[in-house]
Amino acid sequence: MVAGFVTVVIKATNDAGGWPAMVDLSGGRLDYAKFSLDPSARLTFWNMTFGSITMMLCASFMQPGMQRIYSVPNTREARKMLLFASPFFLILCWLAAFEGGVLFAYYNSKGCDIYAGGVIENVNEIVPFAVMDMFNKHPGIPGLFVASLSCAALSTLSSFVSSLSAIVYEDIIKVHKPNIGDKTAAKLSRVLTLAFGAVSLGATFLISVLPGTVVSLFSSLTACLDGPTCAIFILAAGWKRATTKGILVGTFCGITLAFLINLGKLFGDLPPNPTLPAGPTHNCDLYFTSNQTTLEYSNFETTRSPVVNATTTVVVESELTVVEQIYNISYMLISLVGFTVTMIVGIIVSLLTKPPEKVDERCIFSFRKHIVEELFGKDATAPSDLTDEEMKFLNGPTQ
Known part of the structure; x- marks a missing residue:
């Protein structure tokens, strides 16, 4: 994932004319110093800082996070793991946000805001379209990028699906039927995993039609x-x-x-x-009239109007x-x-x-x-005022 982000950022920045040009063309997308106190403002310094605290903490509190915490031998190792992983997680989130501003600058330099210009219909198509566009002369690179995203998504999804099946079995089924055999338990877990996987797959179709x-x-x-x-x-x-x-x-x-x-x-x-x-759209006809067959993007419709007037969204008071x-x-x-x-x-x-x-x-x-x-x-486990039971609790599970 990091390699994919960095590759796109470097390529887009280079094609846009370098770092100074990219910052100038970003249209304020890279400006994080927005201190508005309006709670309806989509993204500000305050809601991104304080509003995201609970979202970040929940990554450790929820069952998939607990799985990782309990995979290490004791409390100290779990703490080290969290302290080591957290900065990299934040950097990864920042890279994802930064990539959006860089891609806007890239298409601004080409004179075509692909979303405002009607080249793509869904805002979620910007990144895959950009990868196909920028690396169409580099066979294999777009596939590697898509593969990295797919691997990341599947690893997260598998953790949540297995967690859901484990919770249902341990906290519901096993409580009411404690004498279930190991083979039956394994079969039930597989069925639950399959069921939750089907629900997740169905949810993707629902999300695809929702706005935003x-x-x-x-x-x-x-x-x-x-x-x-x-x-x-x-x-x-x-x-x-x-x-x-x-x-x-x-x-x-x-x-x-x-x-x-x-x-x-x-x-x-x-x-x-x-x-x-929005960015300029005067050059968007390039994507509708040129013979760039290497892009092979499924949303190309030559009958669509190549240019859509795009201005700042006006909110009617x-x-x-x-x-x-x-x-x-x-x-x-x-x-x-x-x-x-x-x-x-x-x-x-x-x-x-x-x-x-x-x-x-x-x-x-x-x-x-x-x-x-x-x-x-x-050393919290050393003082003599702690009982054997408390020391065992602080050291965590041995397996």
């Missing part, structure tokens, strides 16, 4: 679970007074509100979010109701909304219900033990 980019759709839909999941872990581990009823009610409220916001954004009659100005204003918030904030609602409702309901009679102190976050001692020099 794949990233925004994915972030919006997963935000229904990201925020509440983070709230569950933080509330349960950070507050002894938290109760099961409080966390369950809070989670239900957070997921419901996030889901309703998604429905409102997808199917509500809302004004479009303001966008940056109108009075939005309170509900419509909630629906109109940026997709980057949906996860944070779910997190906040879950925390607030969870705290209130926990205070109104009977507190837990017994709390396992090992499962409660301690700043002294988990931050001061473990991260800044002291």
Whole structure:
């Protein structure tokens, strides 16, 4: 994936005339210093920084992340793994965003914004089209790029599908039928994996007809679970007074509100979010009239008008109701909304219900033990005030 990103960025920058020309032609796409406090603004410094915190944390809290954490021998190794992987994950996300600005500059230099000019119909086609366009004289490169994306997608999908089947078997089937044999359990797991794989395949057809980019759709839909999941872990581990009823009610409220916001954004009659100005389209007839058969792009339609007038999206000012204003918030904030609602409702309901009679102190976050001692020099497993059971817990599973 990194090789694919870097190759596209270098090729596009070189063809656009070098780094200074690329920055000049990017049309503000590479400017991250947008400090607007408007919650309806699609991307700003604030919603990308604070709105993405729960989305990033959830990568560790959810079952696929837990699979990786428990694949290492102890807590220390798990911490090292997370601290080592996190910077590279952020760099990869930044490269993906940076690639978009570079491709805009590339087509700006050619005088054709392929999306605004009607060369492609779906915004998600920009990257594969650009790869076919830039590397049409380099056989094999487009295939390698598509293969890298496919491998990355399949590795993530396989983790989630296997996780879902494991959760259903361990937490539902095995609870009600604990005496299932190993062979039967293996067959059930395979059937569950196949079923969830079929659901995932069906979801791809649904997503293909929904408006917006794949990233925004994915972030919006997963935000229904990201925020509440983070709230569950933080509330349960950070507050002894938290109760099961409080966390369950809070989670239900957070997921419901996030889901309703998604429905409102997808199917509500809302004004479009303001966008940056489109690039020039005066040279787009090149893609409709020239004999570039090597591109072989499936969306080419020679009967389509080659030039579409593209200007900045104009948002008609109108009075939005309170509900419509909630629906109109940026997709980057949906996860944070779910997190906040879950925390607030969870705290209130926990205070109104009977507190837990017994709390396992090992499962409660301690700043002294988990931050001061473990991260800044002291050995948390060495002090004599820890019991054998606590030391075993801190060291983690041995297999």
